[in-house]
Amino acid sequence: MNPIIKPLAALAFAACSSAAASADPVRWTTYRIPETGTSVEIPVSIFSDTAGRPDGHGQRFQTSDGRANLTVQSAPNDAQDSPSRFLAKKNPPPNIQYKRVTSRFFAVSSYKGDYVWYNRCNFAGGYAHCVLINYPRAWERDWDGIVTRISLSLNRS
16 A cells, blocks of 8 residues: 555544544533532533433433443442442443452443443442443544543542
8 A cells, every 4th residue: 555545544544433533622511410419521522412311310421323322320329338349239240351449439441242331430428429431342542531531530529
């Protein structure tokens, strides 16, 4: 292949491979759950459609093509479970690729078929304040920064 065409072809493929790869900058906003004080930065230019409500308090969002989704949720932690115990009760799959558990939060991620799933929950005020993200595995590299920003912005105001 022509040495000039090869980089252009790679660039074109990357631009089409995910909703995150766009000529327009990603637009972010803070989503808040008033009942619990949960807040998180979400890329509204990516998760542009609402997709119902989860258990507890919060909102589900999805991409316009429905291939990726984000749930922001506050679930009661009536048993006052530690992050480790709360996660164990959710019966996560055995093939978790990434797992970090502290006394204040857990973050787990893995693959389910052709999709990546990521879940982080912070524990405060009797609630698990969580984000859950599912997106195509082919987008993983492009979405690392997006998932990291969402995850690290999860907070209880």
